[in-house]
Amino acid sequence: MEKGNGAGDPESIDGFAELPNEDEYELTYPLGQGDDEPPYLWPSPEGDEEETPCPVTNLPDEEEEEAEAEVFVGRIPKDSTEAELCPMFDAVGTVTDFRLSKDSSGNNKGYAFVKFARKQDAYKAIVKLNGKQLRQRQYLKVTLSIPNTRLFIGNIPKARSKESLYDSFGSKTYELEDVIIYSLPNHDLRNRNRGFCFLCYPSYKAAAAAKRILSAVNFRIFDCRIHVDWADPLQDVDEKTMSRVKILYVNNISPSVIESDLRMFFSHYGELERVKKLKDFAFIHFRRRQDAEDALGCTNGRMFRGCKLQVAWSKPPMDKAIREEILRAREKRTLKLFADRPILEPKPK
Numbered sequence: 001m002e003k004g005n006g007a008g009d010p011e012s013i014d015g016f017a018e019l020p021n022e023d024e025y026e027l028t029y030p031l032g033q034g035d036d037e038p039p040y041l042w043p044s045p046e047g048d049e050e051e052t053p054c055p056v057t058n059l060p061d062e063e064e065e066e067a068e069a070e071v072f073v074g075r076i077p078k079d080s081t082e083a084e085l086c087p088m089f090d091a092v093g094t095v096t097d098f099r100l101s102k103d104s105s106g107n108n109k110g111y112a113f114v115k116f117a118r119k120q121d122a123y124k125a126i127v128k129l130n131g132k133q134l135r136q137r138q139y140l141k142v143t144l145s146i147p148n149t150r151l152f153i154g155n156i157p158k159a160r161s162k163e164s165l166y167d168s169f170g171s172k173t174y175e176l177e178d179v180i181i182y183s184l185p186n187h188d189l190r191n192r193n194r195g196f197c198f199l200c201y202p203s204y205k206a207a208a209a210a211k212r213i214l215s216a217v218n219f220r221i222f223d224c225r226i227h228v229d230w231a232d233p234l235q236d237v238d239e240k241t242m243s244r245v246k247i248l249y250v251n252n253i254s255p256s257v258i259e260s261d262l263r264m265f266f267s268h269y270g271e272l273e274r275v276k277k278l279k280d281f282a283f284i285h286f287r288r289r290q291d292a293e294d295a296l297g298c299t300n301g302r303m304f305r306g307c308k309l310q311v312a313w314s315k316p317p318m319d320k321a322i323r324e325e326i327l328r329a330r331e332k333r334t335l336k337l338f339a340d341r342p343i344l345e346p347k348p349k
Contacts, residue, residue, distance in 0.1 A: 069116055082098065092125045150198050150200050151228060154228075155195065165197055173199070270291020270292070271287040273287050
């Protein structure tokens with residue numbers, strides 16, 4: 001059993017000593033996601049919501065390649081200990097790591113991270129334990145833990161190129177891997193961004209450290225006060241589902257291009273069911289998967305009406321409940337951001 005670095009000797013903490021000796025749980029307090037904060041789209045464990053969450057039932061196929069998977073456990077009662085929680089998850093499958101987040105006084109913060117040896121067991125834990133009642137009107141919320149490694153940066157000068165943004169933010173933060181911008185489709189403005197970008201880091205720990213630096217009250221870059229937030233999590237779709245997709249997502253389309261132009265361009269690769277253009281991107285619906293694959297291979301990176309097309313598989317629509325939860329969390333974060341910011345007095349002239 002590993003000793004944590006944030007709460008002293010584990011065996012001296014209430015709850016640790018009560019665990020059966022034959023269960024070799026790895027109880028840790030690492031810096032980073034487990035010791036910093038829960039995933040942002042989760043409400044506070046002390047929230048007012050009382051309804052029992054609906055468990056998910058879409059287990060992965062048995063033949064899916066097995067790998068470690070982690071679940072996030074929220075709404076944990078403040079008086080719960082490892083002795084109560086660990087056996088519940090161990091009964092589902094092999095637990096390789098259990099992290100109950102605690103403050104400096106050793107009190108749990110209401111959430112934990114549980115890593116399973118098999119992804120299948122992580123999904124089973126969600127089905128069996130999501131919504132489980134531990135105390136009166138207190139229900140666990142269990143979901144897959146997807147560490148967020150991307151930051152959304154708003155209010156940046158539109159004239160800045162990707163290279164300029166990478167150099168500037170890379171000099172202020174550590175381990176920056178990439179900067180994603182969405183440039184204007186006009187080829188004369190291809191080096192300009194739309195006033196926002198995404199910063200990509202190799203781990204949650206690096207992204208959280210960067211967020212703390214960039215969110216400082218007096219922080220300025222390009223002589224601007226930027227807006228910093230977690231990027232919405234990328235939708236995780238299994239390979240079997242993606243293998244059935246017949247829709248292409250096409251980005252960076254010239255404003256002069258209309259749907260009939262795209263239909264004529266992509267119909268060379270097979271029969272189309274639908275073409276839908278929205279601003280500078282579009283969705284191309286093929287009747288056959290093989291035709292869509294051929295079109296993807298031939299058109300991605302190809303110049304069309306003065307713009308270099310970016311073509312990829314379109315992901316299935318996000319579950320409505322998850323999408324609504326993300327939007328609610330985004331609204332709460334925005335309101336909190338402006339509530340926490342001090343009112344800056346104008347400089348005297």
